[in-house]
Amino acid sequence: MKNFILCHPRASSGQDPNQAIIVKCDIPQTIPIDHVLLEVDRFGFSANNVTYQALGETSHFRYFDFHHAPEAAGVSSKTHGVTPVWGFGTIIKSTHSKVHAGERVYGYLAPARYLLLPVSPEVNKYAFFVPRPHLPPDRRPYNQVTRCAGDPLYDPSPIVEDLTMLYRPLFWTSFWCEDWLNSSNYKGGSTQILLSSASSKTAFCLAYLIRRRNSLQGSSRRIIGLTSTKNLDFTKHLALYDDVFDYESFDTSLVGDCARGNCIYVDVAGNDALNARVRNHFRARGHSELIACIALGLTNVSPSTVNSSSANWGKNDFSVGAGSEALPEANPQVEHFFMPEWLAIRKQQLSVSAITQMQKEAWTKLMSGCRSWGVSLRRVCGPNQVKAAYEEIVKRGLAPGDAFVWSLWEETAETGSKAKL
Ligand SMILES: NC(=O)c1ccc[n+]([C@@H]2O[C@H](COP(=O)([O-])OP(=O)(O)OC[C@H]3O[C@@H](n4cnc5c(N)ncnc54)[C@H](OP(=O)(O)O)[C@@H]3O)[C@@H](O)[C@H]2O)c1
Known part of the structure; x- marks a missing residue:
C-alpha cells in the first residue's frame, strides 16, 4: 500500500507554485502513541483552497503549517507545501485510547490517500483535536476533527456528505x-x-x-x-x-x-x-x-x-x-x-448550546435551500485525474456551476463522477 499526496512548490523556493505534484510514498508502518491513521476518502475543492495555497507561507495564515509535505526525491517541507482541504475520512488505526478504528470523521485534512494525525488528550463525543502548538490558539476550528457519529449535523448519505464538504x-x-x-x-x-x-x-x-x-x-x-x-x-x-x-x-x-x-x-x-x-x-x-x-x-x-x-x-x-x-x-x-x-469572540458571549442551536437551524435550511442553485457536483477520482483537474483550474479558473469533490483513490462504481445536486 502506498500513499499519494498532492503537493505544490512553495513560492519562496523559486519554483512555479502552480505546478501540482503527486508524491507517491510509503505509509507509516508504526503509529506513534496518541495518533490516528486516516484513510482520506474525498474532499471538496474550490477557490477557498486556492486561497489557502496562495496564503500558505504568509506569516498570519501559514496554511502550509497544518500538514507536513512528505520527504521524497526533490520534495520536502522546505520546498513544498500541502494545501489543506475539508473532507471525510475513516480512521483505520488508532493508538489513542478514546478514538477508535472504524470511526468516520470530517475535518481539515490533507489531499492524500492516508493521513497520520496526532490527537490531543482532550476528546469529547463530537470531536477530537490535533495539537498544533506552533499555530495561534484561535486556529482551533481548523484543528477540530469532527466524529460523525456524535455530530448533530451529520447525514451519512453520499450526497449530503458531498454538500457538507462543499458548503460547510x-x-x-x-x-x-x-x-x-x-x-x-x-x-x-x-x-x-x-x-x-x-x-x-x-x-x-x-x-x-x-x-x-x-x-x-x-x-x-x-x-x-x-x-x-x-x-x-x-x-x-x-x-x-x-x-x-x-x-x-x-x-x-x-x-x-x-x-x-x-x-x-x-x-x-x-x-x-x-x-x-x-x-x-x-x-x-x-x-x-x-x-x-x-x-x-x-x-x-x-x-x-x-x-x-x-x-x-x-x-x-x-x-x-x-x-x-x-x-x-x-x-x-x-x-x-x-x-x-x-x-x-462569540463563544465568550453565547453558550455552546445557543451556538449549536443557531448552527443547526441554519444548516438544515441551507441543505434544503441549496439544491435549487444550479450547482452541479463533479467528482474527480485518482491521482492523475486530480492533478489534471488542478491544472485545468490554473488554466481556466473555477466555474461557479461546478462544485468539485476530489479523491486520490481511483474511481469505483459507487463514487461515480458527476451528479446533479
Ligand atoms: N475570510 C475567511 O475566513 C474565508 C473563509 C472561507 C472562504 N473565504 C474566501 O472566499 C473566497 C471564495 O471561496 P469559494 O470557495 O466560495 O469560491 P468558489 O465558489 O470556488 O468561487 C468561484 C468564483 O471565484 C471567481 N474565480 C474563480 N477562479 C478565478 C480566477 N482564476 N481568477 C479570478 N476569479 C476567479 C469567479 O467569481 P466571479 O466571476 O464572480 O469573480 C468564480 O465563479 C476565497 O478566496 C476564500 O478563501 C474566506
Missing part, C-alpha cells in the same frame, strides 16, 4: 460574517450591501443569509452582486441578489435608486483595481456613501500572483472595527473578516 467551510464564514454585520446593525443601518465575486459560494451564501435576515427583520436592505461577464447569468439565476452587474460595466449600471443610502462593500475577489473603481464610484457619485469595506476573500489571487490585497491580508488581527489597510487614501479603511477570530 464556506457557509460558516458567511454565517458568522452576517452575524458580525448584524451585531453592528449593519454598520449603523446600511441600506445596501455590495459583494464582489458574487458567483462564489462564500458570496452567494452571504447574500442568502442577508436575505433571510431581511425577511426576519422586515428590512428592505438591497443586495447587489458584482461578477465576471461569463458568470453573470449563473449569478442572476441564483435569485439571491436584488441586482447583479458585471465588473466591466457596473460603474455605469449602478445608478438610480439602488445607488442611494449607505453601503457596505464585502470584497470576496481581492482585486486591487476593482476595489479602487468601487471606491471611486462612490466618491464620484456623492449621493451614496460607502461606509465599510470588508475583505472576505481573494478569488482573484492565485499562488503565483501577489497584490496588495493578499500582501496585506492578516497584517492586523481581526476584532470589531480593527484590521485596516492603513492607506491614507483608503477611506473607509479595510476591515478583514476572519471567521475563527469572530467566533472566538
